[in-house]
Every structure is written in structure tokens, then in C-alpha cells.
Amino acid sequence: MADESRLRGRSSNVKASKHVVIIGGGPGGLAAAETLARKGVSVTIIDENPDLGGQYYRRRTKGATELLGDYRVDGTYLIDSVKKLGCTVLTDSYVWGIASDKRSLLIENSLVGKSSRVSFDYLIIASGGHEIQYPFTNWQSTKVMTPGMLSRLVTIDAIEPIGRKAILVGSGPFLLAVASHLIDSGVFVDGIFELTRPYRLTKFSILAVFFPAKCAEFLHYRLKLLKNGVKLSQGIRLRSVQDSGQGIIAAFDKKSGGKQVVVESQLLGVGYGFRPNSELLEILNVERGESTIFGHFYPRVNRDGRTSHQNIFAIGEVSGIEGFKSAIIGGVLSGQRILRDILGVKGFRSMSITLVYYVRSVYEEMFARFLKKIYKFDLGDFPDLDPEVLLCRCEGVHASELDGVLSQCESDMAYVKSETRIGMGLCQGRMCGTALSIIVKKNDPKSVSSGFSIRMPFRPVAIGSVAALESIENRDDVDV
Amino acid sequence: MSNSDVIIIGGGILGAALAFELTKESVGVQLLDRSSISREGSGATAGNLHIQAVHTRRPGQVIALDNVRLLPLQIAASRLWDDVEDELPEDIELRRTGGLTVAESESQGEEILLKRGHEIDAGIPGEILGSDEARRLLPDLGDSVRLAEFCPLDGYVNPLKVTPAWMRAAIRQGLILRTHDEVLSISKVESSWIVKTKNGQFTCSTLVIVAGPWIDQILSMIGVSIHMNPVAIQMHVTERIAPRLPFLVQHIAEGMSIKQVSAGQVMIGGGWPAQNLALGKTSDISLESMTGNLSQAVRILPFLKNVRLLRSWTGALGATADEMPIIGEVPGHEGLFVAGGTYAFTFAPLWAKTLLDLILKRAPKIDVSDLGIGRLMNVNKSKTARG
Amino acid sequence: MSFEYDISSQEIREVTQLVVNGEEYDAYVGESLLGFLFQNRIFSTSVNLVTKEVRFAFCGMGMCSECEMIDENGSILRICQTSIRRNMTLTSRGI
Secondary structure, eight states, X not given: OHHHHHHHTOXXXXXXXXXXXXXXXXXXXXXXXXXXXXXXXXXXXXXXXXXXXXXXXXXXXXXXXXXXXXXXXXXXXXXXXXXHTXXXXXXXXXXXXEOTTSSEEEEEETTTTEEEEEEOSEEXXXXXXXXXXXXXXXXXXXXXXXXXXXXXXXXXXXXXXXXXXXXXXXXXXXXXXXXXXXXXXXXXXXXXXXXXXXXXXXXXXXXXXXXXXXXXXXXXXXHHHHHTTOOEEESEEEEEEEEXXXXXXXXXXXXXXXXXXXXXXXXXXXXXXXXXXXXXXXXXXXXXXXXOTTOOOOBOOOTTOBOSSTTEEEOGGGGTOOSHHHHHHHHHHHHHHHHHHHHOSOOHHHHHHHHHHHHHHHHHHHHHHHHHHHTOOXXXXXXXXXXXXXXETTTXXXXXXXXXXXXXXXXXXXXXXXXXXXXXXXXXXXXXXXXHHHHXXXXXXXXXXXXXXXXXXXXXXXXXXXXXXXXXXXXXXXXX | OEEEEEEEEOOSXXXXXXXXXXXXXXXXXXXXXXXXXXXXXXXXXXXXXXXSOOOSOOTTOOSOOOHHHHHHHHHHHHHHHHHHHHHOSSOOXXXXXXXXXXXXXXXXXXXXHHHHHHHHHXXXXXXXXXXHHXXXXXXXXXXXXXXXXXXXXXXXXXXXXXXXXXXXXXXXXXXXXXXXXXEEEEEEETTEEEEEETTEEEEEXXXXXXXXXXXXXXXXXXXXXXXXXXXXXXXXXXXXXXSOOOSEEEESSSOOEEEXXXXXXXXXXXXXXXXXXXXXXXXXXXXXXXXXXXXXXHHHOGGXXXXXXXXXXXXXXXXXXXXXXXXXXXXTOTTEEEEESXXXXXXXXXXXXXXXXXXXXXXXXXXXGGGSTXXXXXXXXXXXXXX | OOOOOOGGGSOOXXXXXXXXXXXXXXXXXXXXXXXXXXHTTOOOSEEOTTTOOEEOOOSSSSXXXXXXXXXXXXXXXXXXXXXXXXXXXXXXXXX
């Protein structure tokens, strides 16, 4: 078009007409927003929570701030920066679908109970992940929660957990970080129970020396645990939890057999690493990245975070690399990439920033791969479920109901779902999907793991909100 | 080589019901499906049992179906559904609590009166309800409803349970079920059919094709050329809520069906089209159909405004160019039978018993000669009506 | 009340009445609802629709739906993502 070619030389007008929407206000989304907004690009950032920050930079409540001071101040700075730079901030808002043209998101504002469309030219998906679960007897007890929730309660909400005792179960380096937070808040950690066996000196684990900063961090955690008498067990499986008067009694066993290990505490935090909040990416049909034994959907992304769709980016946890540093790096790189797309290749300074971040990105990715091998899962690590285990929390389906279905299921999660209702409840398989994937794969090792099929709405949304969309014209909600 | 009396191609509700009837009479049956059972239309459908006259067009449907022709078939199916639950040991969540069809305008009201007349001729019970009476029956009805018909025979059955239940009962009676076994070619040698799949070769004297949207693909292997017009349609389901909706609610003029199932979820459908048709894969959800279907629902049953939509899905409906069912022996091919088309779910026990009679060379209890596949064999591709 | 601290050096924050399943509490506007329930040992947010078990928040990040409660407007809230508002009334979802 004639107008556009005239405008191409005047970069400020070109950038003014492009709109970037960022899903997720955590470190990744914030870094991307800041990178873009600093150069005048129109940005909307969407988050489900009442404020930006995601999990890692979740803001302390006012009361907690007054009591303990601010927390992770670089997060506070980043959030303020994003707001001051004029980004449109949509909090208390969750994305539940996408319009047929695949250029507008459907979001629901949970405070007012209304849905609207938000159009984008570029989309950065920084929606993070949530903790992988593997059920055990009585995991629906009210004293059982995720390590992330325990951590948030003591660091952000500044809560005194009951009796100040907790145990951490599952897998992953996150358990060490959470233990550290709990100890710092005066909570006694009755033990960390790691399913795999990562804390061994092997020829491979020695490669950790290539990551000196990470080593130091690990040693810092390890020493803290030792100093505080926190036992770190590995190769151990949680089988059941019993509510006792004071709290809980957790029973563990080992794959190799031997005596049961019984631990008393007040609260239990359980999580086996993270699975990506990638529903939107799946619906968009971006090319899949590496598959894991769990069948989680990860998008294939390049170093800038771009997926197979030219205008869709995925950064941070959702793209498969854990940790806030990676998320921030991904935010900067995706922001820089979009700036280059919109403004054209520009300047030594911008390219050198990108180069530095590329190097950091490679480093973080190598470390993430290293960790994956250290905390490597074997299907056999997961115990067969006892019949009374509540496999699907939402629909109340016990493991015993799989009898007979598995033999007919032909490795088909959809078939198991249709016969048992597993995955049909409010969480749509987020809590039980990984476990069912493991069970199906153990039942038929030849099967290709996949999760439950993903459909709109990604989260439940009031019918009235959806119906009301019919009268809203399809227009660009944000014009510059 | 494996030999049986009958081979059924297609593991949906029709295949399962027919397998049950045949094995009950000690006929040797093998059933083949290229995937798991109930994977396509039968697993995605609303599960409604339509006994009162149905609305004639889905949203976007070009050719109206002949709903009057279906009435004697519906009352016949209705009687058979009464027995199905007794015959199957598993709970299939069969509910025959009735159904409402509503009208919002005077002309729609007249359509209801007209259809009631046809239903009376066919012996289908029903009652016309004015605005006040309708609201006494169902206080949740929206203000725009002026007239309604209540038919006590409408109902539904859980589609996730009924096909597996029929299939398992058939297996107990001797059915050999082969899933994940795609048919690659079919040939005829003298009076035997030879069916080749990726896992083997099977022969039979009678071949039944109940493969839904793939009926034409299978028939082409035998050199029979017809054209199916499958359509992907969409369903929506809510979270569980307290029991509130005692029967099916439909609309005279628009595709709309709303019901609350045993689990407490409300299912909202009516034949709204999906975004695309990806046969054998997953068709995409259409936002326009979602908002359209749900706006209707909210207008007719306003309490739904605050109920949360939990999930949507699509399924392929094996429709034909004239939107009518298909049933019968394929002209010119002895021992080859098909069944399918629209409303196959409601007609499942009827088609099963009719095919049983036809296969065993008995007179079927109902005349279905006009619904044979011959009518589709004379229509060439350029004439099929698809928008 | 959950927090005890030196009020003399702080600005007075707004206290409001919070009703949870019929019980009345004093709470600060803007504080975390999840934290509040935890601190006050109210270990119940929802009743499972199928098993009728009492459940409490599990994931803490809006994914498990077990922290859903219904407010005074009939809206369903995920407590782990909600701040205390003025004159809030909450009832467990599924009761």
C-alpha cells in the first residue's frame, strides 16, 4: 500500500500501528513488556492475578510489606517501570480462548465477570507453568498443597503455617529453594523427599563445575539444610498421607523395597517439577518441540522465543526452561526480536544487547538440560497406584476404576477419559493428566505420550459472558 | 484367514447395537474399527433421543429434512429404547423424562401446532402448552417463550456409556471385536466378501458398513459410488450444578438442545457447525457457533447466564445430501448392507433390528424401502447440495 | 485478626468485615484471601461436587479450582488469586 511504504521510513508511525499482547505478568512477560514499551511500542499485558508479578515476582501484601519489607525488589522495579512506560495492564483477567481469525484473544475479567476480545499483531506467551502431580492415598487432604503454595504463603502472605513444620516431597531443584524460604521464615522442614536420585556424585554430575554460580547456589542450599538439620532423602516415593490430630503422617517407600519410612509433620508440599500452561499454544497449532515422557506440550521455539508462527512467541516456563533468569532473558530477546521486526535491523547497541542475551540464553539452556539429566525421571520411579488413591480429584475417580479399562484402552487417554470421567472436571486434567499419561505409558510402553486434548475455554467462563460476546463487534480493542 | 457370518465395519453405536442383535441370534460376527470404539460421532454426540418431530434445519443447513417422514420411525425407536436398558446389564443413564420444544413468535407457534398434528397421526403423545402452562412446567423458561410442546417420550442416554455397553454385551455373546484395524481393501469372491486390513484378512457372507462419514470411502472399495456430506458439529458442556432441568429443551425454529445429564452438567448443542471439518482428526471449535448457541440458550433459559461453560468439542455427523437416514441392502450387491445418516443415535435400536431382519431375510417390522442407499447412487457429485 | 505489629508507625489501613461460611471476621482490605484463610485455620474453601469432601486450596496458582468460593454477588472466585474487598461474604463452592 502506498501509505505504508511512505511510513516505513518513519519508524515511529510504523511502531505505533503494531500492537503486542503479552500473556503473563511474571518476570518473562515483564521483561518483554519493558523492552518493547521503552521503544514506544504499544503493549498490553494480561495477568490472572490482582497485580503483575506472576509467581516469582508476586507482590507482598501491604501488611506483609509493612512487617517484613519489600521482597525481590527488582520485581517491584520492573512492575513499576512497565506501568510507567504506559503499557495497558489487564489484571484479574484470564485468557480462555481465541477468535477464529487467530488474531484476537478472548479474555474474561473475573472482577466484573465480562469477556472481551483483545487483538494482537504479536503475541508473547509467558504463561508459566504449574506443578506436576502424582497422586497418593489421601492427597486431597487439606494439609497437602504444592511447594509453590507453601513458599508463597510464607514469603508473600507472611503467614505462620500451623505449628511451623512442613515436609517437601516430589522432585526438582525447586524443593530446595522452597525449603530455603521456609527455613528463613522460621518453619522447620521435617525433610525433603526426592523421588529421583540427583544428589549423588557421578561422572556426569561433576559437569556442574561448568556452572560455578549455580553450584554456589546449590551449595548454599545444601549447607542451609545441613545447618538446620533438614534431612534430604532421595529415591523415595510418597504412598500415603494420614490426617492426624496435629497434622499429617506421611508414609514413604523405596522402589528397591525395604521398610516403609513414616514421617510426622504439620503440612506437606508436593510437586514433581513443572508442566507448561500451554493450552493456547496447542490450540494455535504451533509446531511441537521436544516431547517428554509425560507428553506435555512444549512449543518449538528459536533462540528469540519465536514459535513456528511468525508472530507468536513463547518464553519462560511455558517454553520449557525453568527459572526466572531464563524467563527474563526470553522476555528481552523476544522483545528485541519484535523491535527488529517492526523497526528493521537497528544499531550496534541493540545487536550487542541481543548477542549478550543469546549467550546467557545458551548458558541457561545448557544448565536446564544438565538439570533435566540430573533429575531424570524413569517411568518405573512412579509407583503403581493403590486402588483407593483418588486419581482424579475433581471428578472423584479412584485408581481402582481403571481396572479393566487399561487393558482395553490401547494407550488412548481419550478412551480412558470417556470410560472413567478422569479429566472431565473443573481442572480439565491439569492435576491428574500427567499421572494418567504415566499410567497409560507404563501399561503400554510403545504408546506415544500425549495429554488430554485441549479445547476452548481454557478455563471455565460464565455462559453469559460468552453469549455477550456476540454483540461486540470484532474490532481492535487497543488502538494507538 | 478368518471366517465369520457377518463383518461389521464401524464401531459406533450402530455397529455395537447391530453386533448385539446378531450375536443374540447366534450369528457369528466380527466388528472392525480403524480406531477405538465410539471414537467419532457416537462419542461426540449429545445423546438425545428425539421422539417428537425434530426441527428441520441445523444452523447453516441448506436442505431441510423431511421430519414428517421420520415420525413413524421415531415412535418405533421409542418403543425399542424402553427395552434397551433392561437388555444391557450396565447402567447407560437412559432417561425418558420428556422434552419441550419452544416457540418465541406467532409463526413459530403455528409450526408447533402443525407438527403436533403430524405427531398425532403418527401416534406420538404430546401436549401443547401456552405461555403460562409452559412456565408452570418449567419456571426457568425465559420471557420470550410464548408456546411450547411437551412430549413425554423424549429423552437421552449417555453416549459415553451406551456404545461400550452394547459392545461389551455383544462380546459376551460371541462378538469378535478388532479395534485399531483399518480396512484397506474389500473384494468379492463368489458369494463371500474378503476384507483386508492391516492386521489380516477376513471373510464373510454378509458385510455391513456403518462407518458414518466414511461410508462412501468404504463403499468405493467395492466400486459403489455415493457421496456422503459429513458435517462437523459442536457441543458445549457446563460445570456440574444442582439438579434443575428435568427434561430436554429444544427450539422449533433453530437448532438448540439443552439438557442436564445425570452428572449434573448441562449440555448445550443443536447442530451448530464447527469451524471446519477435519475428518478423522480434530475439527476446530467455532467461536461464532459457540456464542450463537449459548446466546440462544441464555434467552430460553436465563439461569444459564451464571453457569460456567467448562468445555466444548466437535464431532462429525455422517449426513447425506438430503439430510435423511440411510438403511438397507445396497442395490446390486447381495449381502452388502449400510446404515447411517442423520439421527442414527435415536434410531440405533431400530436400525439394528431392521438390519437383523434384512440380513436374516425376514420382513422388517417397519418399511424403510425409501431410505435405501439407492437414492444416493443416482446423484452425481455436482448435484450434491453443500452450501 | 492476623497481624500484630507496631501500629503507631504505620498508616491506618482499612479494616472491613469478612464473612466466611457464616462466620464473621475483621480483615484488612487488600490483603491476600488465601493468606487470611490459612492464618485463621479456615482449611476449607470448597466441597467437592462428587465426593462431598471438604477441600482447601491446593495449587495456590489458579489451576486446581479447589479454592473456589462464591461471593456476595454469586460470582465464583479463586481465592488464591483474590484480594480482600470491602464487606466480602464468601461461601464454599459446592456446599
